Amino acid sequence: MTSLPAYDDRDDLAIKPRKISRKATGADAVFEHSARAIGASVLVITGGVGLFLGWQGYPTLQRYGLSFFTESQWLPDEDRIGIAGVLTGTFAVATVAMVIAFPLALTTALYISEYAPARLKGVLVSMVDLMAAVPSIVYGLWGFFLIMPYAAQLARWTESNLGWLPFLDVRGSDPDAAYWDVSRYYSSAFCAGIAVSMMVMPMACAVMRQVFSQTPPGEKEAALALGATRWGMIRSVVLPFGRGGIIGGTMLALGRALGETIAVALILSVAFEVKFNILEVGHSTISSLIANRFGEANAGQLSALLAAGFVLFVITLVVNTLAALIVNRSRSGAGTDA
Amino acid sequence: MTTTQQAAGTTYRPVLDDDAPPAVPRGSLGRKSPEERFVLWGTWAAALGLAWVVTQRLLPLAGIPWFVVAFFVGGLVMTAVTAGMQGGRVEIGDRLVGALVVGGAVLVGAALVSTIGYVFYRGWEPLLHANFYLSDMSGVGPADPFDKGGVLHAMVGTLIELSIAVAITLPLGIGTAVFMTEVGGRFATVVRTVVEAMTALPSIVAGLFIYSVFIVALGYPRSGLAAGLALAVMMLPIIARASDVVLRVVPGGLREASLALGAGRWKTVWHVVLPTARPGLATALILGIARGAGETSPVLLTSGAAAFLVTDPTDGVMNSLPLFIYTNVRSGQGTSEDRAFAAATVLLVIVLALFVIARLLARPRGTKPPLLSRLVPRRPAGTSTPEDRS
Numbered sequence: 001m002t003s004l005p006a007y008d009d010r011d012d013l014a015i016k017p018r019k020i021s022r023k024a025t026g027a028d029a030v031f032e033h034s035a036r037a038i039g040a041s042v043l044v045i046t047g048g049v050g051l052f053l054g055w056q057g058y059p060t061l062q063r064y065g066l067s068f069f070t071e072s073q074w075l076p077d078e079d080r081i082g083i084a085g086v087l088t089g090t091f092a093v094a095t096v097a098m099v100i101a102f103p104l105a106l107t108t109a110l111y112i113s114e115y116a117p118a119r120l121k122g123v124l125v126s127m128v129d130l131m132a133a134v135p136s137i138v139y140g141l142w143g144f145f146l147i148m149p150y151a152a153q154l155a156r157w158t159e160s161n162l163g164w165l166p167f168l169d170v171r172g173s174d175p176d177a178a179y180w181d182v183s184r185y186y187s188s189a190f191c192a193g194i195a196v197s198m199m200v201m202p203m204a205c206a207v208m209r210q211v212f213s214q215t216p217p218g219e220k221e222a223a224l225a226l227g228a229t230r231w232g233m234i235r236s237v238v239l240p241f242g243r244g245g246i247i248g249g250t251m252l253a254l255g256r257a258l259g260e261t262i263a264v265a266l267i268l269s270v271a272f273e274v275k276f277n278i279l280e281v282g283h284s285t286i287s288s289l290i291a292n293r294f295g296e297a298n299a300g301q302l303s304a305l306l307a308a309g310f311v312l313f314v315i316t317l318v319v320n321t322l323a324a325l326i327v328n329r330s331r332s333g334a335g336t337d338a
Numbered sequence: 339m340t341t342t343q344q345a346a347g348t349t350y351r352p353v354l355d356d357d358a359p360p361a362v363p364r365g366s367l368g369r370k371s372p373e374e375r376f377v378l379w380g381t382w383a384a385a386l387g388l389a390w391v392v393t394q395r396l397l398p399l400a401g402i403p404w405f406v407v408a409f410f411v412g413g414l415v416m417t418a419v420t421a422g423m424q425g426g427r428v429e430i431g432d433r434l435v436g437a438l439v440v441g442g443a444v445l446v447g448a449a450l451v452s453t454i455g456y457v458f459y460r461g462w463e464p465l466l467h468a469n470f471y472l473s474d475m476s477g478v479g480p481a482d483p484f485d486k487g488g489v490l491h492a493m494v495g496t497l498i499e500l501s502i503a504v505a506i507t508l509p510l511g512i513g514t515a516v517f518m519t520e521v522g523g524r525f526a527t528v529v530r531t532v533v534e535a536m537t538a539l540p541s542i543v544a545g546l547f548i549y550s551v552f553i554v555a556l557g558y559p560r561s562g563l564a565a566g567l568a569l570a571v572m573m574l575p576i577i578a579r580a581s582d583v584v585l586r587v588v589p590g591g592l593r594e595a596s597l598a599l600g601a602g603r604w605k606t607v608w609h610v611v612l613p614t615a616r617p618g619l620a621t622a623l624i625l626g627i628a629r630g631a632g633e634t635s636p637v638l639l640t641s642g643a644a645a646f647l648v649t650d651p652t653d654g655v656m657n658s659l660p661l662f663i664y665t666n667v668r669s670g671q672g673t674s675e676d677r678a679f680a681a682a683t684v685l686l687v688i689v690l691a692l693f694v695i696a697r698l699l700a701r702p703r704g705t706k707p708p709l710l711s712r713l714v715p716r717r718p719a720g721t722s723t724p725e726d727r728s
Binding site for chain 2: 024026027028030036039041043045046047049050052056103104106107108110111115116129130133136137138139142144145146154198201205231255262266287290291294299306309310312313317319320321
């Protein structure tokens with residue numbers, strides 16, 4: 001016969017809950033605190049930039065109020081400052097860039113993930129990453145010296161055939177005239193958009209390819225087994241599965257296109273005007289405005305430039321955040337083991 | 339009805355609809371049959387002929403670009419026609435999309451090749467002179483011949499500015515990533531949100547920030563230090579976020595195993611997590627550096643363009659490769675432009691080298707033997723392993 005030993009009589013053996021401490025000790029505590037300190041300092045640095053921009057731009061927004069967003073001229077000497085002109089220019093260049101970059105990114109991503117021979121795939125992925133690493137000034141040189149003459153010819157042809165569309169019109173120039181006024185077609189938002197599209201295309205392509213490559217192979221094989229052609233399989237399986245990646249990658253590229261500076265500053269000739277004539281010479285974007293005007297700016301103008309930069313930052317921030325939300329949602333549980 | 343006449347042991351598909359057209363064979367998904375290959379080559383040969391007729395004989399569309407456009411459009415039309423001869427609408431759509439997808443990819447490849455090729459083509463001449471790498475531009479006019487002047491000052495400037503930026507971003511970026519993944523907590527979520535938001539910061543705005551704080555408000559001169567700081571502000575969120583992604587894919591099982599064996603958290607991070615993630619971290623860092631090396635706009639605002647060699651980053655204006663390219667192209671002089679293209683070639687080679695190093699480091703360990711043993715096969719004479727041939 002067994003009997004429980006009577007521990008109750010002995011005080012020193014009484015059952016008490018063990019104390020559990022999640023507090024780090026020794027080297028772990030040092031590690032945790034220093035990591036937290038680094039995180040805090042990075043938070044201060046990066047967050048400080050955003051706060052500083054808003055804080056510095058505030059006097060300008062207070063001084064000019066809503067007219068800062070509706071005035072198209074940038075004439076600090078006459079006390080007329082506004083970003084309506086550069087804002088439309090920013091969107092014009094980014095729109096042209098995305099119209100060119102989106103189909104190219106989509107077809108390249110589809111080619112790499114669905115059409116290319118398996119041996120070539122790794123090389124092609126590296127090539128796209130390499131395109132993303134090429135400095136933007138190099139694309140600027142390419143667009144300015146190699147592409148612009150052809151782009152101007154294409155612009156003239158487009159205007160003579162589709163000039164009745166208001167945004168394809170080039171004012172002050174007759175495309176069918178015997179003498180070709182070539183200067184009206186150079187340095188336009190269209191030319192700048194081509195160079196910018198080459199910069200943002202690899203980014204969109206990389207995101208799309210990654211999402212396409214996550215398509216469940218079983219569903220692809222099921223579509224093929226049911227008699228679908230390759231395009232039928234892509235349309236019914238790959239594209240619906242990758243919709244989030246397509247939209248998100250495009251928006252990430254859009255965010256980059258909005259902030260692109262050097263190629264735009266190199267190609268565009270400056271004009272402050274609210275217009276959507278993308279083929280016409282002269283436009284301006286927020287980033288090229290900053291690049292061109294920071295040198296001669298006094299304190300008040302610097303504040304205005306910072307306000308413009310802040311507006312640009314807010315726009316790209318919104319676009320990038322939306323893109324991140326869409327891309328993350330599309331990954332349908334394919335998370336990492338962490 | 340006639341089942342009695344059929345041979346035993348053979349299966350026949352019943353014909354349910356006598357009027358139905360015969361089944362159309364679908365294009366093969368793997369290797370193409372000889373007939374399909376013949377159709378493919380014939381289609382594009384016909385397109386070539388069509389393009390010649392259309393651009394040279396029918397329409398006033400001179401020039402190579404129009405020829406290429408006509409070739410591609412003609413190819414699409416011929417693809418549709420040949421596909422229609424063999425199959426129905428489904429087949430036509432499949433072949434057309436296939437041609438479009440391949441065409442888009444080829445266009446992108448052509449753009450990349452033309453970019454790199456054009457820069458080399460325009461910039462080869464100054465590259466042949468040794469002084470291009472060994473001297474600066476002090477006292478050299480924009481129209482002087484190529485045996486005078488060089489980009490040494492710009493290369494040194496790029497190197498110094500990048501070193502400053504990396505010295506700041508390497509500990510802070512990777513430290514933040516370690517904090518976000520290994521320590522965690524509510525504060526880490528805040529840090530991660532802000533860092534991800536700041537990757538949206540346009541590079542020109544990063545430059546403007548340093549310009550207005552460091553140069554205008556604090557009164558320091560334009561210098562390599564300011565440029566390095568601007569690059570650091572731009573690269574910090576990029577590297578922190580990329581390292582965060584790399585650390586997050588370290589398998590949780592490894593961490594748990596280390597903790598279960600009695601290691602502390604610091605020991606786990608130092609001996610397990612960081613070594614596992616080392617190739618990925620190196621890639622993140624190098625791609626960040628490549629991005630920083632090519633960025634012009636922050637440098638444009640903060641460093642000033644010196645024409646002479648400066649080695650002290652705190653001492654006045656300093657040049658760098660992207661800025662050298664930008665200012666020389668802006669000058670509009672023929673020789674200056676060629677110098678800019680040569681400098682762009684140098685910059686491109688630097689970025690390419692960084693990129694290749696990143697790729698080599700990122701390769702998962704164990705799939706390929708290390709570089710040295712691949713170059714120098716060391717094996718006792720007379721033995722050969724099957725791995726050598728694979």
